[in-house]
Amino acid sequence: MSFAPQIKIPATYMRGGTSKGVFFKVDDLPEAAQQAGHIRDQLLLRVIGSPDPYGKQIDGMGGASSSTSKTVILAKSSQPDHDVDYLFGQVAIDQPFVDWSGNCGNLTAAVGSFAISNGLVSAERIPENGICTVRIWQVNIRKTIIAHVPITHGQVQETGDFELDGVTFPAAEVQIEFLDPADDGEDGSAMFPTGNVVDTFEVPNIGTFQATFINAGIPTIFLNAEDIGYAGTELQEAINADAQALARFETIRAYGAKQMGLIQDVSEAEKRQHTPKIAFVSQPKAYTSSSGKDIQTGDVDLLVRALSMGKLHHAMMGTAAVAIGTAAAIPGTLVNLAAGGGAREAVRFGHPSGTLRVGAQAVQESGQWVVKKAVMSRSARVLMEGWVRIPEDSLKS
The missing domain is CATH 3.10.310.10 (Diaminopimelate Epimerase; Chain A, domain 1)
Known part of the structure; x- marks a missing residue:
């Protein structure tokens, strides 16, 4: 042979x-x-x-x-x-x-x-x-x-x-600048594909939630942690060891992808695992990171946990960090409200491995929000x- x-x-x-x-x-x-x-x-x-x-x-x-x-x-x-x-x-x-x-x-x-x-x-x-x-x-x-x-x-x-x-x-x-990171759209609403900074979002057999849908860096669905039964301080084991929780997140993500116009039917989400991302946010709380580092309430503006390819990420995806920075810069989004509301050009958020700072420049042009760039450091x-x-x-x- x-x-x-x-x-x-x-x-x-x-x-x-x-x-x-x-x-x-x-x-x-x-x-x-x-x-x-x-x-x-x-x-x-x-x-x-x-x-x-x-x-x-x-x-x-x-x-x-x-x-x-x-x-x-x-x-x-x-x-x-x-x-x-x-x-x-x-x-x-x-x-x-x-x-x-x-x-x-x-x-x-x-x-x-x-x-x-x-x-x-x-x-x-x-x-x-x-x-x-x-x-x-x-x-x-x-x-x-x-x-x-x-x-x-x-x-x-x-x-x-x-x-x-x-x-x-x-x-x-290595400093990275994401220029014009929001999706392009003739009607100016593509960064927020529904046209709203917050939507009431119904997922059959699961519930109705407040959500921010944003196309910036990467299409992302943001939810409030407390609305889905979390504190926002969770580490990987708390979610990735829970098969029912992962299935629920995937169902929410599939319906969110349809709401964002990324797919026509929720069944298509199975072949589109990379996008959109799904994340949940909360106001600052103290927690211990996966490395044992103590994160204090005053160290961060908000907490964010994000899932990638069906599992809670050990830190934060870079493109999702762009979405976080962009959403934080725009008053009224769930990310912005979790960070205390108001105008801001940078945000430091807590994730399972520690903290990360990301900046974004957002302005209103002809009544629509436009983000010129988002900036963060990596290596x-x-x-x-x-x-x-x-x-x-x-x-x-």
């Missing part, structure tokens, strides 16, 4: 923010996978080790969580005044599909570093020492992101003293580089 040999593909394994992913240059992929489609998806599934009925991704690069089941494909930008095109694929763990419906804000912090180190940024734009401004075109959501990457002696600086809750070791700070580091190997027959159509 003959068996298909393994092929090797140049790749880099990177941490960006509180996520990890496998990074590729598009022209390093096998020719059949350089275009979007079934073969590309098959390749990425095999690289990550999905679908895995055991939920562990032992036979691949994935880490069995939404934060580590991620892939990135980069190329020199096809857009004017941009350096790199960034395409993100969220790989399902136990199902055979890759979700291309949104961005990963955490891995964005690694995109600039990879682009500089792999020749995707023109040499004349890279200082000998200082900050390299990398202009990123985010292909999934068709938005511009600016990464400010520190450079020392002409090389990307990865080590430093910047600490990010949810990441064990300090590293160099990134190369963990391994070389080749990944997959069986050759993974590329069969």
